[in-house]
Amino acid sequence: MGFFDRIFKREPKEVTIKAIELDEWLEAESADTLASIDREITDYIANFSELKKGLKQKLQNLEVVELMNKEIPNRELHIMQGNRLNYVKKGLGFLEKIEFPEDHTDYEIIQSFAQEFENQLKEFNEVTTKGYYVLKNFFDKEMLQIASDIKNMENLAVKLITAATGRQVKSYNLLLSKIRELNESIVQSQKIENELNELQEEIESLASKQAELIEKKDQLKESHDYSSYQSYDKKKAEIDSKISDLNSRLNNEIKVMDRPLRKYMHDSLDKNLIESYLNNPLDALVDDDTYNILKVLSNLKTQLEKNKLDIKDKQKSKVLKQISSLDKAYLDSILASLSEFKKQKVEINRDMEKLTILMDYKELQYQLDHVSDKIKKHEESLKEKKEILSDIHVDSQLKKLEQSLSEFTGHDVTIEI
DSSP, rough: OHHHHTTTOOOOOEEEEEGHHHHHHHHHTTHHHHHHHHHHHHHHHHHHHHHHHHHHHHHHHHOOOSSSOOOOOHHHHHHHHHHHHHHHHHHHHHHHOOOOOOOOOHHHHHHHHHHHHHHHHHHHHHHHHHHHHHHHTTTHHHHHHHHHHHHHHHHHHHHHHHHHHHHHHHHHHHHHHHHHHHHHHHHHHHHHHHHHHHHHHHHHHHHHHHHHHHHHHHHHTTTTHHHHHHHHHHHHHHHHHHHHHHHEEEEHHHHHHHHHHHHHTTTTTHHHHHHHHOHHHHHHHOOTTHHHHHHHHHHHHHHHTTSSSSOOOOHHHHHHHHHOOOHHHHHHHHHHHHHHHHHHHHHHHHHHTOOHHHHHHHHHHHHHHHOOOHHHHHHHHHHHHHHHHHOOOHHHHHHHHHHHHHHHHEEEEEOOO
C-alpha cells in the first residue's frame, strides 16, 4: 500500500466543490501528506548543508596538511603541490555554486536544485579525477573522507529528486494542473458564450435596422420622384448607348485601315496621332480639333495609289473607298452628334439634381450597405467563436477530473461550475 493510499484510506463521503475552489480543497485534503514530504525534504537539505560545511573544512585542511613521509623527491613534491592547490581551488569553487532553495514546498525548485547539483558534480569530477588519484597517493585518509562526503551529497541529491518527483507528488501536481486547465477552460468558454450572446443580440438589432432601411427604400421606389429618377436614368442609358454605337461605328471604319495605317506611321511624323485614332478613335477625333487625320489619310491615299505600301489590291480598294468616305463633313456630323448627346446628358443630370429623392435614396443605400456589411462580419465572427467553443470540452474535462479526484482522495467528488 502506497503512502497516499494509507493517508486517504478513510470512509468515503460525497463531496461537492466549486471548480474555482478545487485547488484549495485539494491542498487541504493533502495537507498532512504534503507536510510529511516537506519535512523529509527539509531534513535532506539540512544534512546537505552540514555536509557542505564539513567538506569545505576538509578541503581547507587538505591545503595545509603536512606529509607523513618527509623523504619524497622534490619532483614528486612539486607535482603533489600543484595538484593539491588545483583540487582545493576547484573543490571550493564547486561548493560555492551550491545555493540551497529557501522554499522547501516548491517541488519543482527542489528538483531543479538537485539536478543542477548533479550536473555541477559531474563537471567537477571530470576536471579533478586525475588530481584526486594523485593526491590519494599522498593523503589517502583525507581524500577518502572528501570522497565520502561528496558521495553522501550525491545520495542526498538523489533522495531530493525522489521526494520531489515521487508518485504522490506527481499525482498531486498533475491534479493541480488539471484543475488549472479546467478553470481556464471554464473562464474561456464563459467568455466566448458571453461574446456569442452579445454578437447574436447585435445581429438581431442590425437585422431589424436592415429591415427598416429596406422598407424605407421600397417606399421611396413607389414615389413619383423615384419614377422620374428612373425615367431620367433610362434616358441617360439610352444616350450612353448611342455614344457607344457612335464610337463603335468610327472604330470599325478606322479598323478597315488598320494595317495600312500601321505601315504608314513607321516613317510618319504623325505617329502619335495615328496611334491615338487606332486605340480610341472617338476620343482622338474630339482632341483633333483641326482634323489633322484628314491630312494623314490624304497622304496614305497617295502612297497606296503609288503602291508604296505592301498592301494587296483587294484590301487597297477597300481602304481607298473608306478614306473617301471619311471626309470633313462626315467627321463634322460625328462630332455634332456627340455634342448633342453630351448636351442632352447635361440637361438630364441638371434635372436629376433637382430631385431630392436621389440624395435620400443614396443615403439609404449607404446605410443599408453599412448595416449589411456589419451583419456579415458579425456572422463570420459568430461562426469562428462557435468553432472555438466546440473545441473546449469543459464537460469532458470535468468528468475526468471528478473521477481522478475521487480515486485520489477516496471521496465521491462532484464539481460545480
